[in-house]
Amino acid sequence: MHRLLALLLLLVVISGPVAAGTVYKCRGADGQLSYQDAPCAKTQQQQALQLPDDQAAPSPPANAPSEPADTLPVTGEAPVSSPTPVVPLTQLYRCMHAVDGSAYVSSNGHPQPFLAPLGMLGALPTSLSQAYGQPGGAGISAPEANRGRVTSGLVASNYVWVQDLCRPLSVPEICHALRDELEQNTRKLQRAFKSDRPPLQRRDDELRAQLANC
Template identity: 30%
Template sequence: MRVALALAVCLLLFAGSARAQAKPAATVTVYRCTDAAGKVSLQDAPCAKGQAQQAREMLRPVDASPRAAASLPTPAAPPAATDARTVYLAPPRPLYECVTPEGKRYTSDDGRGNPRWVPLWTLGYPTVRPRSVLGDNIGHPERVMRPPHREINWPVATGGGTWIRDDCVMLPPVEACARLRDRRSTLRTRFFNAQEKERDVLREQERALNARLDNDCDGR
C-alpha cells in the first residue's frame, strides 16, 4: 500500500513538472539593482549584497506563434511565344520602255518589245530572183537587188521575211514607279466607263498593280 501511494505521488510530481516545463509561469520577477556608484542594472535574479534592490512582477513575454508565410500570388505565366515570322520582299521587278519604228513609246514588263514582220531586204540581206529551168535571172541579168549597207556571205531566201522586236531600255526605279502609278490611274478611268464583264478583268489587273506597288515602291 505504501509502495503504491509513493508511486502515485511520484507520478503526480512528474506530471506537474512536465506541465511546468510545457507552460511557463505567466509572470516573471525583474530586479532593479543599484550599486554604490549609482549604476543601475536590470536582472532576473536578486541583487548582490550591498546593492539597493527593487523587485517588480511583470508579464513573461510569450513568443508569438509562427505566422503562416503569406502566400505570394503566383506570377502569371508569360504568354505563349508565338512563332516569329519574317516577311521577305521580292526584288523590285524592272520596267522597260520600248519604241516602235514610228517613234511611239510604251512600257514592257519583260523587256521584249512587240514583234513585227519585216521583209529580209529591209534588214540588208541580199535578194535574188527565183531560178527557172532556163537559168538564173533570164531576161534581166542586170536586175539583181543587193542593198549596199550589209555584207551577208551565207545563203539567203528569196522574198522572205522575219519577225523582229522593238528596242527596249530599262527604266530607273523612280521612273518605273511613276509609270506604274500612271498605269493604275488609266485602269481606274477605264473602270468607270467599262461594262461589268470588263470590270472584273480590270479589278484583277489593279490588284496585281497594287501588290507590285506595295513591294517595289513601298505602296506609294
C-alpha cells in the first residue's frame, strides 16, 4: 500500500498537475506494476483508479481587470432618531398674593404693583362689612355724610399700591413644580377637544424637555 502511494506521488510530481480522471494500474505476467492514463493491455491485470481534482483555479491574467467586490444593495439609510431636545430649566418663583396671602408659582419674580382697597389688607381693626355697611362709612356716597369726619370706613375705602412678594425656587423645587404642572396639563390634554389640543400639546413638550434636566 505504501509503495502504491509513493508511485502515485511520483507520477504526480513528474507529470505536474493532473486533472481529475482515471488512472489505470497495470500488472504484467512478471508482476511488474505500471500506471498509465490508457487502459492496460489484454495480457495485463487492470485496476482503474480515480484521481481527485486537486488543480487550483487558474489565476487571471495580470492585465485582466479586477472584479469589484460584492456589495450589499443600498436600500436607504437607517433612520436616525433625533434626541429629545433639552431645554434649560426656567427660573421659577413662589409668590404670595399681597391681598389674600395665597401662594402661587410664577416665572416672573417681580410682578407689577396693583391698587387694592386698604380695607382688604387687614391694616384696620374694622372689618369690611363694618367699614362699608355702617352709617357714615364707606358705603354712603353722599359727600355731606362724611364731611369733616375721618372714620375707619373712609380710610378703608381708599386704594393703595401693593405688590406680591416672591422668592426664587431651588432646582428641586422647580422640578417639583414642573411635575405638578405636567400632571395637570396631561389631564387637560386627555379631556380636551381635538381643536383645543395643539397649545396643550406644545406645553406638554416644553415641560418634558425641561424635566430632562431634573
